[in-house]
Amino acid sequence: MGDRGSSVGRASRHVVLFVGCCLVASLAHAQKLTIQGDRFAIDGTPKFLTFISYFGAMGAPNVIQDLHFLKSVGFDGVRIWPNLDTGPQLMNGDGSLRPDGLDRLLTILNQARQERLVVDVTFTYEHVPGLTPAVALIGIVNATNALRSYDNLLFDIQNERNVTDRRFMSEEDVGRIYRAVKAADPARITTADNSLGQDWGPQYATDFTARLGLDVVAFHESRGPQWYLPPFYQSIVRTMKAAGRPVYLQEPNSTRDSTYTANDRADYFLRAIVSAKLAGAAAWCFHTLLGADFRTGLPFLEDRLRAYPEPEWAFVNSLIPRVILRTANGVNYVVPEGGGGAGVRADRSIAGPGSWEIFSVTNEAGGPLVSGDHVAFATADGKHFLQATGGGGSTLTAAGTSIGSWETFTIERAGGGPIRHGETVTLRANDSSWYVTADRGGGGGVSANSASKGNSEAFTVLFASPHSSDVVPGQLPFGTPVLNPKRPIRQSDPK
Amino acid sequence: MGTWRETLIGCIAAMAVCCAGCGGSNQTAPTPSNPQQATSAFRTTFGENPVPFRASGCNASVPQGWYTTVQLQETSGVAFRPNALVQKLDGNAASFLDESFNSRFGACSGAAFEAGVIPANGAACASVGVCTASTFSSYQFQISGTDANGHTITYDSPMLQLGAR
Numbered sequence A: 001m002g003d004r005g006s007s008v009g010r011a012s013r014h015v016v017l018f019v020g021c022c023l024v025a026s027l028a029h030a031q032k033l034t035i036q037g038d039r040f041a042i043d044g045t046p047k048f049l050t051f052i053s054y055f056g057a058m059g060a061p062n063v064i065q066d067l068h069f070l071k072s073v074g075f076d077g078v079r080i081w082p083n084l085d086t087g088p089q090l091m092n093g094d095g096s097l098r099p100d101g102l103d104r105l106l107t108i109l110n111q112a113r114q115e116r117l118v119v120d121v122t123f124t125y126e127h128v129p130g131l132t133p134a135v136a137l138i139g140i141v142n143a144t145n146a147l148r149s150y151d152n153l154l155f156d157i158q159n160e161r162n163v164t165d166r167r168f169m170s171e172e173d174v175g176r177i178y179r180a181v182k183a184a185d186p187a188r189i190t191t192a193d194n195s196l197g198q199d200w201g202p203q204y205a206t207d208f209t210a211r212l213g214l215d216v217v218a219f220h221e222s223r224g225p226q227w228y229l230p231p232f233y234q235s236i237v238r239t240m241k242a243a244g245r246p247v248y249l250q251e252p253n254s255t256r257d258s259t260y261t262a263n264d265r266a267d268y269f270l271r272a273i274v275s276a277k278l279a280g281a282a283a284w285c286f287h288t289l290l291g292a293d294f295r296t297g298l299p300f301l302e303d304r305l306r307a308y309p310e311p312e313w314a315f316v317n318s319l320i321p322r323v324i325l326r327t328a329n330g331v332n333y334v335v336p337e338g339g340g341g342a343g344v345r346a347d348r349s350i351a352g353p354g355s356w357e358i359f360s361v362t363n364e365a366g367g368p369l370v371s372g373d374h375v376a377f378a379t380a381d382g383k384h385f386l387q388a389t390g391g392g393g394s395t396l397t398a399a400g401t402s403i404g405s406w407e408t409f410t411i412e413r414a415g416g417g418p419i420r421h422g423e424t425v426t427l428r429a430n431d432s433s434w435y436v437t438a439d440r441g442g443g444g445g446v447s448a449n450s451a452s453k454g455n456s457e458a459f460t461v462l463f464a465s466p467h468s469s470d471v472v473p474g475q476l477p478f479g480t481p482v483l484n485p486k487r488p489i490r491q492s493d494p495k
Numbered sequence B: 001m002g003t004w005r006e007t008l009i010g011c012i013a014a015m016a017v018c019c020a021g022c023g024g025s026n027q028t029a030p031t032p033s034n035p036q037q038a039t040s041a042f043r044t045t046f047g048e049n050p051v052p053f054r055a056s057g058c059n060a061s062v063p064q065g066w067y068t069t070v071q072l073q074e075t076s077g078v079a080f081r082p083n084a085l086v087q088k089l090d091g092n093a094a095s096f097l098d099e100s101f102n103s104r105f106g107a108c109s110g111a112a113f114e115a116g117v118i119p120a121n122g123a124a125c126a127s128v129g130v131c132t133a134s135t136f137s138s139y140q141f142q143i144s145g146t147d148a149n150g151h152t153i154t155y156d157s158p159m160l161q162l163g164a165r
Helices: A002-029 A055-059 A063-073 A099-115 A133-146 A171-184 A201-212 A230-241 A266-279 A301-306 A309-316 B002-022
Strands: A033-036 A039-042 A049-053 A077-080 A118-122 A153-156 A189-191 A217-220 A247-249 A283-286 A322-326 A332-336 A344-349 A359-363 A374-378 A385-388 A394-400 A409-413 A423-429 A435-438 A444-450 A459-463 B042-046 B065-074 B080-089 B123-131 B138-147 B152-156
Touching: A033 A189, A049 A118, A055 A077, A055 A099, A063 A099, A063 A301, A077 A099, A099 A118, A133 A153, A133 A171, A171 A189, A171 A201, A201 A217, A201 A230, A217 A230, A230 A247, A230 A266, A266 A283, A266 A309, A301 A309, A344 A394, B065 B138, B080 B123, B123 B138
Parallel strands: A049 A077, A049 A283, A077 A118, A118 A153, A153 A189, A217 A247, A247 A283
Antiparallel strands: A033 A039, A322 A332, A322 A359, A322 A459, A332 A344, A344 A444, A359 A374, A374 A385, A374 A409, A385 A394, A394 A444, A409 A423, A423 A435, A423 A459, A435 A444, B042 B065, B065 B123, B080 B138, B138 B152
């Protein structure tokens, strides 16, 4: 017995140890969404977040694959509607949580956590028969308690709460629910969005947020013909930032909505998101309804997006920019020797075939590239990153295998602003004073040891991925962007 | 004995030159610093030859041109360290294809790559050709360098025939 008991004890300890290790591994992998002033932060680092509408997640047959795809192409998060009636619903009419709906939601959230995606959980009480704003309070508090362990979420109490149809939720009801959520879980980031196209809309949303003490100004802006341009975003974001909270542009113009203009090409959305970021927004959502209803049609979100080369597929392929760095002599590119894992040269010919000179850019600041962002350059072999040896003041290699301070560069352009196709930039090793420099302005070596910036430190950024039509004037036409990178064959989610 | 040894060395050297010639390429006589030691030799295999002109896919900025893969195999069991690459179009060095060997050549699929070295019996691979709207009829590359036995070598690849536009 003693031996058996001891054996059982050992086994138990092993099980506990194993579970503990799994828990630690899971938590280590998870990410935490917080607020720093008027910005969102991921694991303590401020970041502009790019969401995509994925309202029908509860009914999506391949949510594991969908979320993996969305992360792989560069989205930071998804906006889901757990009460939508195109799939299992989270709530009953009495505010209790449906076990099957909760299981489904937890599956989605676990996968999102695994993929390090943020989830905007937007409630829509109008989709649940019998649910009223008063009862929705019970349901949302139940959801708050059930989801307390998830750090990668934010709650939107009611979609377009101000619209005076079945969506309407009074300010008093929103306030009651917000206080109840905070009582149940003070750390839960919570808002309620307004949809107002009028000129006074942004001010209304700002005041509404401030009166109720909501954590985020979530806004569905006007969808007029200027919706994607900088002056429009500067105006509305400036107004809403006065609340001192993150401004989350949750539903810009939707794709192919026949009511509105300027939504048929990715170019509009590319210009919109950079306008939003430059204006100081904290997050922006690519609003497509392709992920709203999976009861019929293609089962994978990727295939749905791919089915529309414009605007969806082009936009999706733009999020992780693939760029070429042309040297000042105009005829050479920066290239990792052997495609990566060794040295770096600045003598790749613009007439030579191949793609080693194309780098995939990770923007730590999130969103499209703008001057001052911290970026990392992944090499063509998919395994390495440009690395300033010693953090600068020395060689430039392509030997980095993960992104750390040595693999981080500050990309800057004169006068600031977006990094457009054809932009002349400098690359500074992280926050140091060392610039990347090409020997004689190109045609030879390249290093990260210049203490000043001049001709040899200037590089022209050429996008090989879809990019905004807002390009530097005078640039020569560029090759057709590669829209369909080969992707591994997918497996359906386990059923 | 001395005469016999010299004759044997001469035969080996002649065979090496002949073998290089059989591949349609040319390898200059190595510097006779260590004439008794083996010398790097190469075999070039293009993915396709002749290669057709293609309207797309050459590189990101110039989509049209002639391009194919090439494998440069070291065949005599002596590592080689290239220090220069010359790319020629219609027999003339093309200044707009001035590149270092390491910028053009890398590991072959599934193999490890040590920058600046073609291992003994190893290979380096690349995408070669030219991305252009102009017309050419042949492409060739030339590498120069030193092998592990100290021989200075210049190797010319076989001609890559560029198909009609």
